Amino acid sequence: MGEIGIAQVVLMGLITVFVVLICLIIIIKLMGAIMSKAAPATPAEAVPAAAPAPAAAPVATGNKQQMVAAIAVAIAEEMGTDVSHIRIHSIKRV
Amino acid sequence: MGEIGIAQVVLMGLITVFVVLICLIIIIKLMGAIMSKAAPATPAEAVPAAAPAPAAAPVATGNKQQMVAAIAVAIAEEMGTDVSHIRIHSIKRV
Amino acid sequence: MGEIGIAQVVLMGLITVFVVLICLIIIIKLMGAIMSKAAPATPAEAVPAAAPAPAAAPVATGNKQQMVAAIAVAIAEEMGTDVSHIRIHSIKRV
Amino acid sequence: MEAIVNFLKSTGFYLVSENPLSLIMLVVACVLLYLAIVKKFEPMLLLPIAFGMLLTNLPGAGIYHAELFEGGHVHWEMFASGVPLANGGTEAVGLIDVLYLGVKLGVYPCLIFVGVGCMTDFGPLIANPKSLLLGAAAQLGIFVTYIGATLLGFTPEQASSIGIIGGADGPTAIFVTSKLAPELLGPIAVAAYSYMALVPVIQPPIMKALTTKKERMIQMKQLREVSKTEKILFPIVVTIFVSLMLPSAASLIGALMLGNLMRESGVVERLNKTAQNELMNTVTIFLGISVGATATAANFLNVQTLSILALGVIAFGFGTAGGVLLAKFMNLFLKDKINPLIGSAGVSAVPMAARVSQVVGQKENPRNFLLMHAMGPNVAGVIGSAVAAGVFLALFGS
């Protein structure tokens, strides 16, 4: 782009950064406004991307409460540690 | 490097290997000497790279027997499968 | 391969697919016949590629308390180290 | 002042005004993201494909340059010196240009097939080798679609690539298309993965239309157990035999069976795990965004794409019908009847199509468990499509 002064670069840079980020503010606010109208906010915390808790539910039968707790904790934390894909196929009483 | 005889290659090779490795002996001994002077040896075993031991405490309470079974199964499978995919096919009362 | 009609392509394609897969049927049957002659079938289910179950057995016996500690440490480390390397640094009586 | 004008002229908003079709492509990409995320249409591939489509259609972004691969060749000199621009300058190659090399050189689909092989249990197929006939019959859709595409004016190379959609195997479709008709990669990949996700919608009506209630209630004998030795020999024997019959299918079959051998041999568990997890995931990301990136407005927004989407449904439909009908035909001769519902699983789309057989069967007869029986034709269909792909590559490959 040929000759371009220091001041021009700095001004153009700062202005661009501010303009782009201010536009993003507006976009986010619009998005939030539409969301809150469209639906009564379902908070992300209540629907986390990976929700290990429900997996415990079917297990929570019988009098094995503590065992269930232990397994659930171990598994849940295990899931937290990156290793992936826990499947409890069945827990049988003998 | 043009013509080079078999004997030359073999001699040069063996000599180089021995010289380099003998120098390494000297270097390691020097390093050890400096270390032992610099500080009263902190053995590696005492300062393991990653020592998460404290996390064990909260687990070691509560109803032992059932927890043992649950956790033992979890560990066993973990060890067997090495990286991922924990599947509890069945848990039997001990 | 120059000019080749639609019908030719379709016929050749379907015939090839069927011929190849029918040959595979014959090969599999032959293989099965040889197997059943060679040895009294050792079912795959009985010798799974990765059989972690036995590992649980030795764990489920003996002095419970120390085992809890040991296992708890193992789990804790497992959690801390994310993927592999189970190292039991110490097993203390609780 | 002039600088500012230049700057504004370089924004995407200005460039969009020159190429407004890319806006439509952005909408298409967002629709695909919606299908992937909300409708859960094969998200593992559709999400990266859709994002690649989005990135490639951002005017001026320069993340993918089709010029680098024009004429079926890789233009290394441009990788070295940059891509020439209209204004005489050059632009550095972008991220997806580099990633696309793996598609162009046929590496990604093969590596994904190694991972698929690691995850596939051919046991049900070995236990019931007749399944292979159903897996063969379900390739009918491929060839019917080939006819249709040719009649619609596609070249034989393009018609082959479109036909392979009916194989319901993403990697096979992408492998063939990248060799024979790379200009159609975008629409074919989108069609293949979308219809795979739609298998539970497309198949049941066809399955019900072609079978009687009595047929759907047929219960099948339990499968025999398969020895470990057979499972280990299977991938070796199949690789050798199929590759000798049809050398052009060797890459796909070889990759699939290498993975399966790593699985069944049990002696390379570390490699098996990496191949089916991290390696496959990495390649899936790279493959998805690269394939998506070929879907530029020029390549995607034309009547061809609509034809491909229409032909794709035909492919899945005829494949389903082929499998079901051959099962009915086989029942004329068999003592132990086959439930024709497992025939539809021959289109592959592993394991979705097998589950559809199970669900449809259980609706008629709640005690009917067809899943394992359907897994036979299901995995046979993968081999069948690879063979069909080999035929096309042998006939039309350069």
Next chain:
Amino acid sequence: MEAIVNFLKSTGFYLVSENPLSLIMLVVACVLLYLAIVKKFEPMLLLPIAFGMLLTNLPGAGIYHAELFEGGHVHWEMFASGVPLANGGTEAVGLIDVLYLGVKLGVYPCLIFVGVGCMTDFGPLIANPKSLLLGAAAQLGIFVTYIGATLLGFTPEQASSIGIIGGADGPTAIFVTSKLAPELLGPIAVAAYSYMALVPVIQPPIMKALTTKKERMIQMKQLREVSKTEKILFPIVVTIFVSLMLPSAASLIGALMLGNLMRESGVVERLNKTAQNELMNTVTIFLGISVGATATAANFLNVQTLSILALGVIAFGFGTAGGVLLAKFMNLFLKDKINPLIGSAGVSAVPMAARVSQVVGQKENPRNFLLMHAMGPNVAGVIGSAVAAGVFLALFGS
């Protein structure tokens, strides 16, 4: 006898006598290893960088050849036939020559950004979009440094690369530098990662100097909860909007947001995990040693490097000040006051800078929890730096 002499002449000890500066570089590499291992200065990158620096400065080792990338081009023919030596022979390409291709073609920084996106929660930013202003203001350091570097005689391309150090984002700095001033990759990477590690030392005095005790004690309202839908839409919307505004920022923003979409969509968990773990770790190793390898004695041991190290501090300092001062300015108009300490987090250096805000804030007011509030400007700073990078690439990119 002659053979022995030849052999001795080929040892590094002899070669060192011809190029004693490489010894100094070995010392520098060891100092960096010390900082990485003992002082824990961003060891994930500084350790590989330092080791790459060590390898490249071993005379005669031939692990990296700058000639392969001279003139901004990749010389494929040398990859094929070896690198010509002074004595007329050729030498095979080395390990880092191959790995460096990923830097040269801009692949590694983008892939790392995919991983960063997978690990970044933009929730606090969406909950409090005003954070973006602080993230913008903290880019002040970039432009102040640009001025300084230009006045010191650096070319505009070099000055831009040096300025981006102030963005406190490693991948962004390396991406821009590899495009605009690859000869400065070594010192710029070292400066960027060292100062990121020094954020807890550089920032607090500036933060305290520019704020009153009362300001530092301001408590902020708890952030609202952000819906999953907003989190999913965010990466898509930002990619499209920013890329249309500034196409040259599309690669970085697109890669970051692809990763974030993989995270937030929740439907591609396998891909998300691989992208942020194994893929990112692999690329980090390759990137680190490649970047380190560019730091040869000729490139590193000159007054430029000292200038860059000095300018780097200026960049971080002015960035910190910019964020803090804008927060104070905004407080003139806001009813719910912002604690200006969170402004400094706008330089990114995620999540270190946010933690600094928390620590400094808690020292004045033990019940003050600024961490989540500081995460907003913190992640906004990543976007801000990518935008600033886009401006430089648009102005000075080939």
Next chain:
Amino acid sequence: MEAIVNFLKSTGFYLVSENPLSLIMLVVACVLLYLAIVKKFEPMLLLPIAFGMLLTNLPGAGIYHAELFEGGHVHWEMFASGVPLANGGTEAVGLIDVLYLGVKLGVYPCLIFVGVGCMTDFGPLIANPKSLLLGAAAQLGIFVTYIGATLLGFTPEQASSIGIIGGADGPTAIFVTSKLAPELLGPIAVAAYSYMALVPVIQPPIMKALTTKKERMIQMKQLREVSKTEKILFPIVVTIFVSLMLPSAASLIGALMLGNLMRESGVVERLNKTAQNELMNTVTIFLGISVGATATAANFLNVQTLSILALGVIAFGFGTAGGVLLAKFMNLFLKDKINPLIGSAGVSAVPMAARVSQVVGQKENPRNFLLMHAMGPNVAGVIGSAVAAGVFLALFGS
């Protein structure tokens, strides 16, 4: 009709009739698969190698084309435009063509060495540096084999590559061979990994023949504890010193020590894990099938291969003897006697050879625990072989 004839002529069965030797190679590949799977001979590498050998010998499959790498160069133009065929057409590059680039450019062996470094504990070597002498003596096999190979008519480059089999380090052997005599990659890799698996068969008779019962019963003093600092300094110091002494060994030693530094530093645990798991596994698969693919009938089915297999045993045997004999010689001067059984571990083949020392020792004296003492020479052997490799590369490298 003609089409069908053409089609039949393209099948592998027809092509086999023109090149029946490939059938023999398929049998060889199956034998190797048997050794890998049933006999568990180093399956991690032998299984991929054998499968690569199988794929490359399927006539017409076109998965690997030796022409792409003819004359020691990489022919990029063929990667771009396809491989010319006899009939004037071209064929697209295959999967293994692309994967082989990593061997050709020397990347895979180095990356595997990074992983090996991550898994190696040099503690026993640091605790007992005398081990290095045993690790040096065990390289005797390399040079004896070099003499033998030269006398059998091999070129010095080939003889070097064959000799390195005696180093009992797969990556080192493959690195040297890919640089000096790529045409021998197949047989050398097969020999190296087979004999490594056969260490428990080859070594014990030699060890017993060269030692007295009394010597085998020697108990050694427990090793001192090694400080963390020493373990961290070791890889840095070794890299610098060995690379300055012998620049041509820098790639191998540098890669090994980078991995070891990542392990011992403890500050880059994520990188350490990926390098020794997923990265290493991926590279192992790619390396194995690429190396196997070079074993075409023309390259493998000749008297050279038999010579190489014979020379390989000689290499292992003399290496074992060298280590044992030097230990005995050292005992003439030492107060604390060395058990000469640990000398054999100097051939590397980590950790198999060390286990052999332990087993043979315990047979004479059940309370004798030699494993940790044998680990010293064992890991020293890895350094020793890399140094020997460096000598050959310095003398005969282009």
